[in-house]
Amino acid sequence: MSGSQLSRLPLEIIIIILSQLSFRSLLSFGKTSRANYTYHILCMRHLHLAVFQKRIHALIAFLDIDSSWINCQSNIVEDSTLDRGHQIPIVLPQSTRGKEVIGCKSVLRRRSASSESRKQIRGNGNDDVPRSAPQTIRLQNEIFAKIVNRYGNSLVDLEFLAYDLNIQGATAIASNCQGRLRHLGLRFEHPHIRDSMLSRSYWLRPPEGSTAWNSLIGVGEQGKNIGLTRLESLVLERGSITPWQLCMLVKRNVKLRDIRLRNCSAVQPEFLNWLGGLEVDPEEPHKYEEVAPGASIQVFWLENCDSIRSERLGLLADKDDEKALEKGLEWVRALKSLKSISFRQCPNVDPDLVEKANETIWRLPEVVLPYPVKQYNSEPIEVDPDYV
Template sequence: MTTFTSLPPEITREILQYLPVPTLLAFGLTSKNNHSIQQHSLSSLRLGVFHSRLGGMISLMEATADRSCLHSVQMILPKSECRKKDKVIRNQNLRIANVVEKYTHTLRDLEIACWELQESAAMSLAQLKNLKRLSIRLDHPHTRFSGLDPSFWETAPGSPVWNLFTSKKGEKGKSALGRLQSLNLERAGITDYQLTKILESNPNVRELSLRKCVNLTDKIFKILAEGKVGRKLEVLHFTRCCEVEIDERVLDHIGRLLNLKELSLYGCYRLDSDLVKKLNDEQWHIEDLTLPSTPSSPNQEVQIDPEYK
C-alpha cells in the first residue's frame, strides 16, 4: 500500500499546494522533513496586512487576482501597533518582509496589500528570483482609520524604494527579480525611469497593469513601443493615471504594440473615447478594449422616474 511519505517529493508538493495555509503550516510542524517540504510547497500567496479585520476582508474582496490555487492570508496587526499611521505602515512592511523571506526560492505568484511600500518589504520582494507574477496593491480607499485622511488614497508620492527592484543594495549593477511575466501596481509612486529599469530587468513581462500611478507620463508608452517588452506585451491596463501628459500623442505608440489582446485606458480623460474606438476598429483590432470614458458633467441633471416613490 502506498503511503503519503512514500510519494515522490514533486507529487507531495503538488498536493500540498492546494491546502489552506493554516493546514499547510500545521503539516510543516509535524517533522523536520515535512517542514522542509512545506516551505517548498507555497508557490502562490496573496498576503494582506491591515489594522482591522474589516479592512482585511474588504481588501480581499477587491483583490485583483482570482486564481483558485492562490493562497490567501490576512494578517491583523495588534492594537499596540496601530496607534499612528506611520506605525501601521512600518509594521505592515515588517510583517510582509518576515513572511516573504521564508519563501524566497519557492514563490512564483505573489500579491501583497498594504498602505505604503517601504524598504524592508521591497528588499525582501526583490530577492524573489523565481517570481513570475507580482501584484503590489497600495490602494484601499474604503479604509477607516482616525489618523488617515481620505485624500491619502488619491496621492502616490515618488519614492526611491522602487529602485530596489532593479538593483540590490550594496551590489551595484546586479539585477533583482528577473523572471516576471506579470506586473500589477496600484497607487504606486513609481516614475517612468524606475518602471523602465524594472521592465529592462524583466524582458518576459506579458501583462502590465498600472492603476493610480500618477507619476507616470506619456513617455512610458513610447518606451513600451520601442522596447523589448512592448513587442511581446499582451495585456496593458493604464487606468486612472490622469496626468495631463496622457493625451492623443500616446495613440501612435499604442498602435505599435502589435501583440496586445487586452487594453484598458479607463480614466485617461484627455483621450477621446470615440477616437480610440475608431482606431481599434480600423487599425489595432484589440480583442478586449476598455475605453477612457469621460467624466460626468457637474451640471448634468439627474432624471428620476416619476413612478418611483
C-alpha cells in the same frame, strides 16, 4: 498517510497533495517534522498577503480586487491573479494601534488630550500610544518581509496589499524571489478602507517617487546582486515607482507579457513613449530602439491615470486622419502583440477617440474605454417651459 509513506512519493505529487490544504493546516503540517517543514515551504507557491489595522480592512481589500478587476475581464484574457493560492489577512498587533483607527479603543480616549498627558504616556512606554501612517507602513512591511524571507524561494505568485512599500519590503522581494517569481502584485489603493489617520485624499493620488523600488531592479546600495528578472505579469496599484524605475523593471524582465497599472505615478509620457519605441533607451541615451520594448506585451491596463492625454474626437478637423487620432497615444501601435488594453477611469482620454482609433488603426480584440461612450453622446433632455 504517515510521514514515511509521504516521503516515498515523488516531490511533484507531494506538492499537489499539500496544495489542497488550507493555510493553517499547511502550517500545522510543517511543524510535525523537519522533512515536513521543508515540504510545506516548497508547496507555498501562491501567496496573497493583506496586512492592515483590522481584519475587516483586509477582507475589504480582497473583495475590492475581485470587484474592480473582474469588471474588465473577458474571455480574451485569462486573469491568473484571481482564485489562486492562499489569501491571508493579517491584522497588526493590538499594541500597534491607537485612536487614529476608527472603532479602536485606546487609552488616549479615556485620558486628557493635553500635551502633558501625552508626553507622560510616551515616557512610560505605553504600547497604546497611537501610531502614525508612516509607522503603520513600517510595521506592515516588517511583517511582510518576515513571511517573504521564509517562503520567497518557492513563490511563483506573490501579492502584497497594504498602505505602501518601503525599502525593507522591496528588499525582501528582490533578495528572496529573484529567480522564481512569475507574478508580482503590489496593491496600495484601497478606497473603501476608512482610516482616520489617513487624509481623505490619501487613496486618490499616488505618493511621490521612492528609492525603495531600486531594490526590485537591482540598483543602488540596497539592490546590489538582487532584483527581479523572470516576471511574466505585474500589477501595481498606487505605486510610488518612477517612470525610469518602471522602464528598468520592464527591461530586465524580458518575459513580461501582462502589465496592469492603476493610479500609478510611473504612467507618464516618458515611460509610455519608451515602451512604444518612441524615446531613446534610458540606459543608452544615444541609441533608439529598433524594436519597441513593449512589442511582446499582450495585456496592458492603464487605469485611473490622469497623465495619459489624447485629443477630443469632436474637435478634430479630419476625423479620419490617423496621426490626429493617435496624438498622445502613438505608442499603442508599436505594441504588436497586444490583445487587451484598458483606459478605465482615465479622465483625459476621450472614449470616442479610443473607439475610433481601435476601429481604424489598432484593431485590438479588447479595449476598455475610459467611460461609456453613451455618457458623452447622450441626447439633451427636453424641459417643459412651464416648470422652468
